[in-house]
Amino acid sequence: MTATESTTEVPPAEPPVQAPPSPIPAALPLQPEDPPRVGEFWLRGRLGANAAGYLYTASDEHGRHAVVAIMTEGSADDAAARDRFVHAVDSLPEDVVLAHNDEDDDDLALWAAFGPIREDDGSSAAADERLLAERRGEDVLSAVLMDRIPQQGRRRGPDFRHYWEGRRRPGLFRIWPLPWPTAxxxxxxxxxxxxxxxxxxxxxxxxxxxxxxxxDSPPLNPPPVIPTPSRTVTTTITPTTPPPGSTGPPSTPVTPDPSGSLPTGTPETTAPSPTNPGDKF
Structure with missing residues (x-):
């Protein structure tokens, strides 16, 4: 008796399922104290912050995207912290530092832009470039804060803390040209x-x-006095008729001065009659 061999069809191997690209973390909105622009980069949102500085997502007018690190006002006023920031930026490759301000700007906070970052097209490469630039900015700020230096020896006494850690507002910045209306x-x-x-x-x-x-409003009566080009004023006074029974002389019209100036001084007064007892007081 011969055994019959059974053949089974093996299904073709399915291609490996690729993991979906990791989305780029969304940035927090800018706060009123945040600078709208540093250098040629417009800031779009906050990515992180510590006592040494802030991380922002930014882009320039040419479409370049970057991560910008800027010092706080406390760390920017410390000369040693500024030196650590400059040393950390200089230790990075030149092609990843897109721009930075001059270290001689003593009145301004130091900043640096890291990249390049491609446009967010949903691919994992764009997310990786964004995360890599953000990691470089974190390393620079950590160098300023000195929080990644390994501990030497045993811990004794109080913990180390910078004197400027409480001043966490963004450092001073200068905007030129002005952000309006370009942005x-x-x-x-x-x-x-x-x-x-x-x-x-x-x-x-x-x-x-x-x-x-x-x-349709009626004209003013009397009309307003308008000076002539020679700076003279003509005033016309109409004489009035005395009321019936009045014994006083009729009023005499006043003739204006030909020079055009108004009369000054006090009018003449009539002395009271001594025979009238009502004029004694």
Whole structure:
């Protein structure tokens, strides 16, 4: 008796399932104290912060994306901390430091931009470049803070702490050219034009309302005195008729001075009659 051999078909091997690309972490919104721009990079959001400085996601007008590290006001006022920042930036390869300000700017906080970072197209390469640039910025700030130096010997006494760690606001910065209106998006431009058009319309309606209210108003009586080009004023006084029963002389019209100047001084007064007892007091 012969055994029958059974053949089974082996299904083809499926291709390995690729892991989805890791998304780029979203940045936090900028705070009012954050600089809108450092150098040629516009800051878009916060990535992290410690006592030594802040990390921001940024991009310039040419479409380059980067991670910007800037010192806090406390660390920027410490000469030793500034030296550690400069040394940490100089130790990185030149192609990963896109820009930085001058270390001689004693009144400004030091900053540096790390990259390059490609446009976020959903690929893992863009996420890796962003995370790598962010890691470089963290290393620079950690060098300023000196929190990754290995402990030598046993711990004794209080823990080490920089005297400037409490001053955690972003350091001083200088913006030139000014951030407005270069940083405005098309939607912001449209809002500005709509606001200007609305303001002009309100002004036109106000002028039209004023013209309609005062176009039929009667002229002033007497009219206002308008000086002539020779700076003279002509005043006309109409004589009045004395009332019936008045024994006083009729009023005499006042003739203006030919020189055009107004009369000055006090008018003449009539001495009281000694026979009238009412004039004694």
């Amino acid at each position: 405005l998006k098309p939607a912001s431009w449209a809002a500005i034009w709509y606001a200007l058009a609305t303001m002009l319309l309100i002004m036109a309606l106000a002028l039209l309302t004023a013209w309609l209210l005062f176009k």
